[in-house]
Amino acid sequence: MKNTDMNIRNIFNSNYLKLIAIIAMTIDHATDLLFPGFPSQPAPLVLHFVGRLTAPIMWFFVCEGFHYTKDVKKYMMRLGVFAIISHFAYCFGFGISLNPFEGGIFNRTSVMYPLFIAVVILYIENYVTSLKKWQKILINTILIFSAFPADWSCIAVLAILGMYSVRGNLEKQMIKMTGWVFCYAVVSYFFVSKTYAIELIGILMVYPVLKLYNGERGKAKWMKWFFYLFYPLHLVIIGIIRVLVYGNVNICL
Structure with a gap:
């Protein structure tokens, strides 16, 4: 009975969780396409709540990936290349100008850039010994x-750093993450969108999902590369639909 209970509690390997993140992300971005600007109607609210599963799962696996990777530099380089490719796909997907001085200051590039930055900082903190403490603080800041x-702004970086500092303790990771997302929600409420701020409550749904993680990678090794390909590809598809339906307009906040 004890083994059965354990199997029930830990049924998801990393591939399953990444698939959940992919589905939630697709729902979230499709909702942006169908209901631009975070309207407060019930349908987009519910769909965006589901979409809030995506970022915390990604943050969690950045922590796991950095911890378990056999080659930190290669992992960091892969995320950097991924962030560059995703930038162009993200801008096209939502109709954002590639010119950083044109438009608002929020959502200028994808969440993949903060993920890359978080890994760079983790690398500096854990592997670079030639820098003094104050130099590390300055560079990291x-x-x-x-x-x-970027999408999720500095909060994505800070959430990952906080989660990595207590890696192995999911409850403490949730506390760290929730604290930073709460700060993000407050800023969003006053300066971006009240509806978007409320939708951020959806990140709490990730706890019971991650609680089912069994710590295993899963047999489908192609899932890692599938995610890397799917993220920019689905944004390009969204961009094509955006242009066909709305014209070349910005549908992001």
Whole structure:
């Protein structure tokens, strides 16, 4: 009975969780396409709540990926290349100008840039010994603020750093993550969108999902590369539909 209970509690390997993140992300971005600007109607609210599963799962697996990777530099380089490719796909998907001085200061690039920055900071903190403490603090602060214009802004970086500091304790990781997302919600409420701020409550749904994680990768090794390909590809598809339906307009906040 004890083994059965354990199997019930831990039924998801990393591939299953990444698939959940992919589905939630697709729902979230499709909702942006169908209901631009975060309207407060019930349908987009519910769909965006589901979409809020995506980022915390990604943050969780950045922590796991950094911890378990056999080659930190290669992992960091892969995320960097991924962030560059995703930038163009993200801008096209939502109709955002590639010119950083044109338009608002929020959502100028995808969440993949903060993920990359978080890994760079983790690398500096854990592997770079040639820098003094104050130098690391200065460089890391600049790197964190460089993520300000991205999707999820600096909060994605800070959430990952907080979660990694207590890696192995899901409850503490949730507390760290929730604290930073709460700060993000407050800023969003006053300066971006009240509806979007309320939808951020949906990140709490990730706890029971991650609680089912069994710590295993899963047999489908192609899932890692599928996610890397799917993220920019689905944004390109959204961009094509956006142009066909709305014209070449910005549907992002």
